[in-house]
Amino acid sequence: xxEDKKDHDASGLDRRNFLKAGAAGIAxxxxxxxxxxxxxxxxxxxxxxxxxxxxxxxxxxxxxDAQLNMGPFLAKEFAKRKYNLVIADVQKGLPDELxxxxxxxxxxxxxxEQEGPNNEGxxxxxxxxxDAAMEKFGGFDSVFIRTAWHxxxxxxxxxxxxxxxxxxxxxxxxxxxxxxxxxxxxxxGGGQVVVQTSATGEKPHPGLVSYSVMRAAANMMCRxxxxxxxxxxxxVNAVGTNFMNYPGFKHTLGAxxxxxxxxxxxxxxxxxxxxxxxxxxxxxxxxxxxxxxxxTGNFFPVAGGFNHTGM
Amino acid sequence: xxEDKKDHDASGLDRRNFLKAGAAGIAxxxxxxxxxxxxxxxxxxxxxxxxxxxxxxxxxxxxxDAQLNMGPFLAKEFAKRKYNLVIADVQKGLPDELxxxxxxxxxxxxxxEQEGPNNEGxxxxxxxxxDAAMEKFGGFDSVFIRTAWHxxxxxxxxxxxxxxxxxxxxxxxxxxxxxxxxxxxxxxGGGQVVVQTSATGEKPHPGLVSYSVMRAAANMMCRxxxxxxxxxxxxVNAVGTNFMNYPGFKHTLGAxxxxxxxxxxxxxxxxxxxxxxxxxxxxxxxxxxxxxxxxTGNFFPVAGGFNHTGM
Numbered sequence: 001x002x003e004d005k006k007d008h009d010a011s012g013l014d015r016r017n018f019l020k021a022g023a024a025g026i027a028x029x030x031x032x033x034x035x036x037x038x039x040x041x042x043x044x045x046x047x048x049x050x051x052x053x054x055x056x057x058x059x060x061x062x063x064x065d066a067q068l069n070m071g072p073f074l075a076k077e078f079a080k081r082k083y084n085l086v087i088a089d090v091q092k093g094l095p096d097e098l099x100x101x102x103x104x105x106x107x108x109x110x111x112x113e114q115e116g117p118n119n120e121g122x123x124x125x126x127x128x129x130x131d132a133a134m135e136k137f138g139g140f141d142s143v144f145i146r147t148a149w150h151x152x153x154x155x156x157x158x159x160x161x162x163x164x165x166x167x168x169x170x171x172x173x174x175x176x177x178x179x180x181x182x183x184x185x186x187x188x189g190g191g192q193v194v195v196q197t198s199a200t201g202e203k204p205h206p207g208l209v210s211y212s213v214m215r216a217a218a219n220m221m222c223r224x225x226x227x228x229x230x231x232x233x234x235x236v237n238a239v240g241t242n243f244m245n246y247p248g249f250k251h252t253l254g255a256x257x258x259x260x261x262x263x264x265x266x267x268x269x270x271x272x273x274x275x276x277x278x279x280x281x282x283x284x285x286x287x288x289x290x291x292x293x294x295x296t297g298n299f300f301p302v303a304g305g306f307n308h309t310g311m
Numbered sequence: 312x313x314e315d316k317k318d319h320d321a322s323g324l325d326r327r328n329f330l331k332a333g334a335a336g337i338a339x340x341x342x343x344x345x346x347x348x349x350x351x352x353x354x355x356x357x358x359x360x361x362x363x364x365x366x367x368x369x370x371x372x373x374x375x376d377a378q379l380n381m382g383p384f385l386a387k388e389f390a391k392r393k394y395n396l397v398i399a400d401v402q403k404g405l406p407d408e409l410x411x412x413x414x415x416x417x418x419x420x421x422x423x424e425q426e427g428p429n430n431e432g433x434x435x436x437x438x439x440x441x442d443a444a445m446e447k448f449g450g451f452d453s454v455f456i457r458t459a460w461h462x463x464x465x466x467x468x469x470x471x472x473x474x475x476x477x478x479x480x481x482x483x484x485x486x487x488x489x490x491x492x493x494x495x496x497x498x499x500g501g502g503q504v505v506v507q508t509s510a511t512g513e514k515p516h517p518g519l520v521s522y523s524v525m526r527a528a529a530n531m532m533c534r535x536x537x538x539x540x541x542x543x544x545x546x547v548n549a550v551g552t553n554f555m556n557y558p559g560f561k562h563t564l565g566a567x568x569x570x571x572x573x574x575x576x577x578x579x580x581x582x583x584x585x586x587x588x589x590x591x592x593x594x595x596x597x598x599x600x601x602x603x604x605x606x607t608g609n610f611f612p613v614a615g616g617f618n619h620t621g622m
Contacts, residue, residue, distance in 0.1 A: 123471065155489055155536040156497075160434065163486065167478050171524070175474065178466055186467075204531060204608070206538040213482070216531035220515060220524045225466040227517040297515070 043190065043233035043293065050290025053188040055138030058104055059290065060084040062133055064112070064126055064177065065146035067091050069246055070196065073281035074144050074288075079103035081289065086133040086140065088112040107136050120147045121168035126177040130184060139188050142288040143181045146196040147173035150252050152208035162210040170197075170214035171221065178225050182234060190233035190293065194284045195222050199242035199303035215240065219299045226297030235296035239284050242303035245274035270305030354501065354544035354604065361601025364499040366449030369415055370601065371395040373444055375423070375437055375488065376457040378402050380557055381507065384592035385455050385599075390414035392600065397444040397451065399423040418447050431458045432479035437488040441495060450499050453599040454492045457507040458484035461563050463519035473521040481508075481525035482532065489536050493545060501544035501604065505595045506533050510553035510614035526551065530610045537608030546607035550595050553614035556585035581616030 054060040061078040065071040066087040072094055078085055079101035087094070089112045098106045109132045112125060120126055126145070133140045149169035152162055174195055185191030200208065201215025219238045226236035243249070243265070250256040255265050266272055280302040287295060301307040365371040372389040376382040377398040383405055389396055390412035398405070400423045409417045420443045423436060431437055437456070444451045460480035463473055485506055496502030511519065512526030530549045537547035554560070554576070561567040566576050577583055591613040598606060612618040 154539050155486070155532070156493060156539065158486060158490075160483070163483060167482075171478075171528075172471070172474060175466070175469060175520075179469075182467060201531070204534040204538055206535040209486075209532065209535045212535055213528045213531045217482075217524045217528040220512070220527035221466070221520065223515040224517040224520045224523055227515055228465050228467065 043231065046290055046293050051141070051190050053139035053141050053185070053191060054084065056084060056105075058082070058084050058137075059142070060086065060133065060137045060140040061142040061144070061288065062086045062129060062140050062181065063088075063144045064120065064129060065089050065144075066094055067113075068248060069146060069244060070241070070277040070281040070284065071144065071146055073278045074284060076101055077281060077285045078142070079106075083142070084137055086129060086137070088129050089114065105137075107132060109133075120173040120177060121149075123176045125173075127180040130180045134184060139184065141191050141290060143185075143191070143193045144196070144284065144288065145174065145177045145181070145193065147177065148196075150211060150248070152205075152210035152212070154207050155209050158209040163213075166210040166214040167217075170211065171217040174218045174221050178221065178236070182225065182229055182236075185234045186229055186232045191235075192288050192290065192293070193225075193234070193236045194287050195236070195238045196280075196284075197222070197238045197240045197299070199240040199301040199306050201238070201240050202299055202301060203307045203309075222299070223297045230296055233293065235287070235293055237287050237296060238299045239280065239287070240299055240301050240303065240307075241275065241277075241280050242301070242306050243269050243274050244277050244280065246277055249274075268306065268309070269303075270309060273304070275302060275304055354542070357601055357604050362452070362501050364450035364452050364496070364502060365395065367395060367416075369393070369395050369448075370453070371397065371444065371448045371451040372453040372455070372599065373397045373440060373451050373492065374399075374455045375431065375440060376400050376455075377405055378424075379559060380457060380555060381552070381588040381592040381595065382455065382457055384589045385595060387412055388592060388596045389453070390417075394453070395448055397440060397448070399440050400425060416448075418443060420444075431484040431488060432460075434487050436484075438491040441491045445495060450495065452502050452601060454496075454502070454504045455507070455595065455599065456485065456488045456492070456504065458488065459507075461522060461559070463516075463521035463523070465518050466520050469520040474524075477521035477525040478528075481522065482528040485529045485532050489532065489547070493536065493540055493547075496545045497540055497543045502546075503599050503601065503604070504536075504545070504547045505598050506547070506549045507591075507595075508533070508549045508551045508610070510551040510612040510617050512549070512551050513610055513612060514618045514620075533610070534608045541607055544604065546598070546604055548598050548607060549610045550591065550598070551610055551612050551614065551618075552586065552588075552591050553612070553617050554580050554585050555588050555591065557588055560585075579617065579620070580614075581620060584615070586613060586615055 052059050061083045063071050063075045066075050067089040072091045079098040082102050084105045085103050086107045088109045090108050095106045109129045149165050197218045198215040200212040201219040205212040222236050222238040255262040283302055363370050372394045374382050374386045377386050378400040383402045390409040393413050395416045396414050397418045399420045401419050406417045420440045460476050508529045509526040511523040512530040516523040533547050533549040566573040594613055
């Protein structure tokens with residue numbers, strides 16, 4: 001194995017490095033007479049106790065949306081496992097609950113509060129959360145990012161306005177978030193990120209083009225990011241939900257008012273029911289708690305079997 | 312089968328229709344007491360002679376980029392098969408060559424000329440081509456769309472500017488093109504569309520985030536569009552190339568000047584060579600010539616095996 005690695009590096013033309021670094025990287029590698037990974041030790045498997053980036057000696061998690069959907073449940077899971085927490089857009093009463101559940105310290109970062117699903121389409125929004133986490137705890141280990149704009153029409157009726165909104169909030173927001181959270185994790189030598197996207201980013205939802213298309217974009221963004229930082233021991237995955245049982249989802253579809261719509265909706269779902277956001281949180285936790293550092297660049301649906309209907 | 316269809320319609324809750332039409336469609340269907348497809352006959356298989364939409368009685372093809380990459384070869388293939396042609400951004404001397412090869416009539420639509428890869432990011436660009444085709448030939452059967460902006464950086468360095476350019480030209484341009492070409496095909500009762508995207512829309516290219524991500528978006532756009540018009544006998548597919556042997560590709564990577572870059576590039580490609588644009592055109596033709604109307608909503612790589620490296 002190490003001989004293979006050496007041969008690879010000696011060529012200055014590591015296959016993986018060309019795709020990551022492009023022509024400029026190849027030129028540099030060629031000039032230096034070695035590949036780009038020469039100085040890198042391969043990441044090691046986690047031991048019984050997961051690594052800790054925070055200078056407090058306590059594992060620390062960021063949850064960018066602790067208001068809606070799976071964020072509050074994830075925060076509670078972290079609290080039960082004695083994590084320090086950095087949370088934004090926070091559900092009423094949640095910080096006290098997290099402390100009672102066992103979180104040694106809870107930092108609420110203001111400025112991201114909003115009605116409805118989170119929108120971090122502006123550069124710098126998630127950076128303020130990261131800066132606050134670094135200042136208070138000197139590092140963090142696990143990051144859950146949720147950004148969302150819900151809407152759209154079919155291809156024949158879709159509008160430039162919807163597409164731009166979806167681009168800003170379902171795609172660019174993910175880029176800005178990754179650009180904020182990845183550098184400290186790379187610098188620290190490891191960590192995990194889960195981005196909540198949508199099952200419709202993998203399986204087309206033809207009646208919601210702008211949503212489905214920009215969730216596909218966000219999924220690819222996570223995959224590109226994962227490959228970029230994989231040799232730095234940082235894992236990035238996307239969890240794509242659909243049919244979550246929370247008020248926003250039912251309201252968007254009108255299913256909170258019309259039982260016919262709810263009936264049609266349930267007929268789409270192999271499992272025949274809406275999903276609980278606590279279920280999605282339970283799944284995401286297995287990608288965030290540091291005990292499995294060998295899954296990265298993937299998209300995972302939590303959508304009642306929707307992604308495989310018709311197959 | 313017809314009994315099943317009837318039961319399905321009677322419920323007013325056709326599974327497919329909910330995803331296509333959303334809550335508004337369900338409400339309408341419920342009010343009418345029937346599904347949305349009641350009046351539709353199922354599409355029929357093509358006979359030995361493919362259908363013809365044009366009032367000239369001659370099959371007619373639109374090629375939006377007849378300047379670069381596979382467009383000129385596709386136009387020549389159509390000409391050999393005696394299609395009328397509607398072409399934009401045209402290679403010098405191509406119209407005469409198409410007539411010599413057998414095209415009864417060649418319509419050159421001005422206004423899309425440009426240096427480098429095509430950019431139809433403005434609404435209405437492809438509409439002018441469609442309008443010209445309808446006016447001259449009264450219909451068209453086959454459409455090849457190419458739009459492209461090439462560039463990007465890795466996730467840690469990617470810029471808002473690159474993302475917006477890629478969004479406009481690799482994603483929105485595809486939406487505008489589909490919105491221009493689909494209505495006449497739906498109205499006429501059938502047709503085929505191929506959109507050239509990129510193999511990096513399926514397999515991540517981590518060094519070119521804005522490109523890879525917006526090609527993933529375009530692929531999803533094609534899949535959503537395909538599902539929307541499938542029961543109208545209109546097929547939409549994406550063909551994603553990579554490593555095409557034409558000047559623009561090599562220049563973008565710097566491979567036209569530095570043999571080390573070309574060597575690194577070839578090491579990425581299982582087939583060990585660049586692909587000819589004529590090969591991509593040959594493949595696309597099988598999705599455009601009307602003899603197979605049972606493939607839609609797919610993404611096909613023409614990329615030397617790149618999409619399966621590492622698997």
